[in-house]
Amino acid sequence: MRIATSEIMKKIDDYCINELDIPGIVLMENAALKVIKNLELERYNSFCIVCTKGNNGGDGFAVARHLQVLNKKIEVFLVGGKENMRKDCKINYNILKKMGVSINNVGNFEDINSLRDSIEKNDMTIDAVFGTGLSRNIEGIYDSVISIINENSKYIVSIDVPSGLDSNTGKVLGNCIRADKTVSFQLYKKGFLNYGTDKLTGKIIVEDIGIPETVINKFHNDEFIIDETMVRDMLQIRDKYSHKGDYGRVLVIAGSKGYTGAAYICTQGAIRSGAGLVTLCCSNEIRDILSSKFIEAMTISFDDENKLNEAVKRSNAIAIGPGMGNNELTLKMLNNIINNSSCPIIIDADGINVLKDRIDILKNKKSQVVITPHLGEMSKITGLSIDYIKQNRIEVSKQFAKENNIVVLLKGFNTIITDGEKTIINSTGNSSMASGGMGDCLTGMIASFVGQGYEPIKAAYIAAYIHGYSGEKLSKNMFCVNASHILDDIPFSIKQIQDCN
Template structure:
């Protein structure tokens, strides 16, 4: 699923209408059909549809007509008759010719009539503002949105909730709080930001017949991950393959008092299908972690000859979990960056020690994947967490491009980007919000890289699968821990592959 800004949407619409000759009213009719398709008609019989005077309002009028033709009770409320867009005016004319009453909202008295109508209906359909809104909602519009939110039992927004900035996900003064948003063709960029679901509810994106050649002409290589992308990437494990064919993983992790993180990362790598996995750790915790690992090997990281030999033979190396933010971690990281010729995954304290020392990444001999959470991202960029939260896509793409790395910015709608192509993940949930989840993800990413997937593929596949495991488990569990995810990994991979 492709992501777009309001500017891209306008360019696509304009090209379809002016260059291809697809009438805007045709696209509007198709959009209305897809809205109606997503209404549980067997459970709902009465609708209040609140329309603006632009194309979003035109969509609402077309929906009203289609519902009326299905013998549903429909009440239309509209903001004025002046300055209607051309296609909105066409649908308004059809509504009037059919004899369907339109209530105009001009003052407080009309707002009160709207309130009473909403209280009596099954569903309120919001068609006031679309993706083009950039100003603050004020006056009569502000009052109407408040009434919609206060009085509705079920709200469906067309394309975006009215009052929602479709580019950055912020509330423009006041915003409809929809239960469901039916959007069209492209996932709106503002949907990916934190806390936007309190406005959008469930987001459904419907195809309204815009040709791919038009979308590709304006699209900026930003995608939402879905099952089909992952399914098509998972490689079948051929019958006669052996462990040497599925990659050698080295995980450099752990310190005295921090044995959980290295074990979690190592076990995740094993359960994700890597052929041979070795945990490299300090000698004073080696016996502890060894007792917790059945399939993986361990190595004393201070045995320099064996350590050098191991990482030189590895297909992927991960570093950071539980190592501590200290000079030793920095020294080991610097050495690995300079010496290895396979992809490197840097997480946790491996990221923390890079604060103020990002120039070390210039010494790399292969691709590097960084997997920070917001706090770690703040440390290495010098940007505030609040700023990163509000500008995650731009910050991530710029950072990845500047340093020539693949970035996995973890959190709600995790971002995976190399600065050229960007993927947004929608799997995972707050049941997974506990320690060890990042270490688990590191192990999965490293395993997939070692198995021969391109680093960007390994990164987005791992993020999706990690969250997919959590989603499956949370259906029957109040909280999901890293150990649960580790056990679930091979089952979820198999399920996705067979979809």
């Protein structure tokens, strides 16, 4: 699923109307039909439709027309008057009037009382007030209308975006509809990805309204939401003649005294995701503990430089950082790996922490690098506040990836994966997975897929998808899902995704 800003959507609409000669009223009609499809008409029978004079209002008038034809009870309101009404909106407004539908004007507080009464007695409120083009704060009568809708509706469906939501940033522009469902068109709006917007959008459905693929390709800027079909198409089917050497040598550099769990989980993440041969390099004081826990992985010590250097040379992927501690030894190890490795490196946890004020280390890399920070780690290495990053996750991740020529996987709800050009948003995972070790598991999975021959950015988003997919599946029967549960389930989830038609 592709992601778009309001500017991109405007360019797409303008091109369709002005260059392809697709009448705007046709796109509006297609949009209205898709809204009707999602109104659960077997369940809801009476509707209050709230419109304005823009194209979003035109969608609302068209929806009202179809509901009237379907013999549903409707009450229609126009907020702010019809002066300078958009052309396509006016067409649908006039059709509705000629059909004998009364359209109530909302221009003062007495009118708002009528709107409140209508909302209270109807099954559903349809929000067709503002669309994707809104960029200013909502004030006056519009502010009051939105509050009345939120306070009195039994169920709200927003057309394209909830009125009052900045569709680019996800910020509330003064006041905003709190929808139960949002029926959006053609492309997923960028603002929907920000933290907290789910409380405003409700369930999001993106519908095709007949815009040609060539037009979308012309203006789209390589930002996607990954889905199961995309992952299934990329997962390699194993050849029956293949052997362990075909699925990569993965080196995990992790762990320290008191942090054996991080090393164990990361290593097991690589094993359970299908890597051919996995070796853990850890401090000597915890090596015996971890050696006794592993059945499929080999172990070597930080102190054995010859074995470590040999493992680095032979590896197809290296994961470094989990549980190592934010200290000089970790910095030294990371520097050594970056300077000497010719295979992709996945840096997590303390491997990221030691990069604070030392990002220039990445300039010496001889191979591709993936970093997997959470918000706090991203704040440390960028110098930006956590709140700022939360509000600008895509932009911050893309800029940092581009400046340092790396892949950034910014963890959290709707994980961002980007190389600075292409950006992928992961759609899986939920709060049942909010526990220690999850990031270590994901790092091992990414290293495993890189070792098996996937490009680093693909390995990152495939691993993120499967990681979250497994967590979602397990959470159906579990209150909380821990990293150990994910480790057990990884091979089953991969097989499930591969075999699902």
